[in-house]
Amino acid sequence: MSERLRLDPIRCDAHGVCAELFPEGISLDDWGYPILRAGPIPADLLEHARRAVFACPALALKLVDDR
Amino acid sequence: MTKVDPRLESTHWQPGPAGLPRALHGIHPDRALSLAEHRDLHGPMALMRADDLIAVTGQAGLHGHGGAGFPTATKLQAVAAGRRSPVVVANGSEGEPASSKDEVLLTRTPHLVLDGLVLAATALRAREAIVAIERTRPHALEAVAVAVAERAAAGDDPIAIRIVPVPGRYVAGEESALVHLINGGDAKPTAVPPRPFERGVGGRPTLIQNVETLAHLALIGRHGPEWFRSIGTTEEPGSALLSFGGAVSRPSVFEVALGTRFESIVAAAGGESEPVSAYLLGGYFGTWVRREDLWGRHLTKNDLAPLGASLGAGVIVALPKAVCGLVETARVMQYLAEETAGQCGPCVHGLASVSDRVNAIARTQTTPKMRDDLDRWSAMIERRGACKLPDGAVRFLRSALVAFADEITEHQHGRCQATHREPLLPIPHAGRDWGWR
Numbered sequence: 327m328s329e330r331l332r333l334d335p336i337r338c339d340a341h342g343v344c345a346e347l348f349p350e351g352i353s354l355d356d357w358g359y360p361i362l363r364a365g366p367i368p369a370d371l372l373e374h375a376r377r378a379v380f381a382c383p384a385l386a387l388k389l390v391d392d393r
Numbered sequence: 394m395t396k397v398d399p400r401l402e403s404t405h406w407q408p409g410p411a412g413l414p415r416a417l418h419g420i421h422p423d424r425a426l427s428l429a430e431h432r433d434l435h436g437p438m439a440l441m442r443a444d445d446l447i448a449v450t451g452q453a454g455l456h457g458h459g460g461a462g463f464p465t466a467t468k469l470q471a472v473a474a475g476r477r478s479p480v481v482v483a484n485g486s487e488g489e490p491a492s493s494k495d496e497v498l499l500t501r502t503p504h505l506v507l508d509g510l511v512l513a514a515t516a517l518r519a520r521e522a523i524v525a526i527e528r529t530r531p532h533a534l535e536a537v538a539v540a541v542a543e544r545a546a547a548g549d550d551p552i553a554i555r556i557v558p559v560p561g562r563y564v565a566g567e568e569s570a571l572v573h574l575i576n577g578g579d580a581k582p583t584a585v586p587p588r589p590f591e592r593g594v595g596g597r598p599t600l601i602q603n604v605e606t607l608a609h610l611a612l613i614g615r616h617g618p619e620w621f622r623s624i625g626t627t628e629e630p631g632s633a634l635l636s637f638g639g640a641v642s643r644p645s646v647f648e649v650a651l652g653t654r655f656e657s658i659v660a661a662a663g664g665e666s667e668p669v670s671a672y673l674l675g676g677y678f679g680t681w682v683r684r685e686d687l688w689g690r691h692l693t694k695n696d697l698a699p700l701g702a703s704l705g706a707g708v709i710v711a712l713p714k715a716v717c718g719l720v721e722t723a724r725v726m727q728y729l730a731e732e733t734a735g736q737c738g739p740c741v742h743g744l745a746s747v748s749d750r751v752n753a754i755a756r757t758q759t760t761p762k763m764r765d766d767l768d769r770w771s772a773m774i775e776r777r778g779a780c781k782l783p784d785g786a787v788r789f790l791r792s793a794l795v796a797f798a799d800e801i802t803e804h805q806h807g808r809c810q811a812t813h814r815e816p817l818l819p820i821p822h823a824g825r826d827w828g829w830r
Contacts, residue, residue: 338737356738356770
């Protein structure tokens, strides 16, 4: 089963840690808020995605099943 | 299409009004219909089992009139499928400044709305029935309070009705915001899922229907789906209330059959009172459409979709040629930016940035780069909020960039053709409600 990232835009506070840890899947907009790349995360990048999720100080990022 | 339960075939539907108006049938120009007058006019209220109501509503083809146009039967079905007994909310928090059709319903024929609320609530065996009304519309609050008291005195309703005043904020009527308010929080949208039909008021499955939708539901419950489909088109049956404003001789709220030709609708509003360059369809979440693109079209999804437009909650405003569409767009963009709930970064910062640029363009203090910024930021803002405020603002903005493309070029050369400087679109100013609960 593949997974993808889900962001809670209300919790997100533009710390930007996620984009630093997982630049392959997350970029920042002009105001410093994360833009998630669409679609499931390739298996070889899953570890980086997980690290970004755990590092978010606002607990705004989640890994969810890609349905 | 859903088949009506055979048991309903034998139901004797009450005969209904043959033409228009339907929801506004028999209203007084300056006061609400009393409960007795309402019953004389519309006949006794219908009550139904959930299965029957869902089937009949599906066969009628009723869609929501709050703006999103979602099939009502599907929503009823989703709430009925919940395990706990639900809550039903009549949504009369009409945050759209250019809209007043919900207020007209609540102040002139409140019992029709309440009939629809009670019909849905009893069918779903609801725990609670609530009417949510914008507190900046005191006449609506008062009329519904009187109507609820009349019904309590008559003792006909199997369920009590509670009134919840809602802050006069643009996003306060959004479903998750409404649920959050009723649950004791701010009237700000929350992250979904869970959606209100899964977990809403008090954690219960919650049906939220616009007050006009409930008025139509009350009529379907009385007169049946065939009657409902006797006006409108096959795909979009029934009627809709419009709030028609701007450069027409009789700006007002009135009811039209879905699928009516646009010219006929303008005629019903008294005709254009001066030369018109564009129409705003669907309010501040809606789209500007050039007059020549709209002429000859019908008020249907199919006819409006190629223009990127929809009827939304029924707002139409005629923009006079003498008024600058870019100035009007800038006023609305600033209003929408101020109406952010302040929760999501792309909305807070994005709408403020966009509003600054549009303001500069409107004031003819513009460079070609500003126009490019708008395209880039629009793409950056879209779909990145918890609610649809950023998406609606972007749709409105993009339509302006297309409809007023020539004006933008003029403004880039430091010229504006407008001769009339009075603001057109209504924006709340004096006594504006800044509260969230």
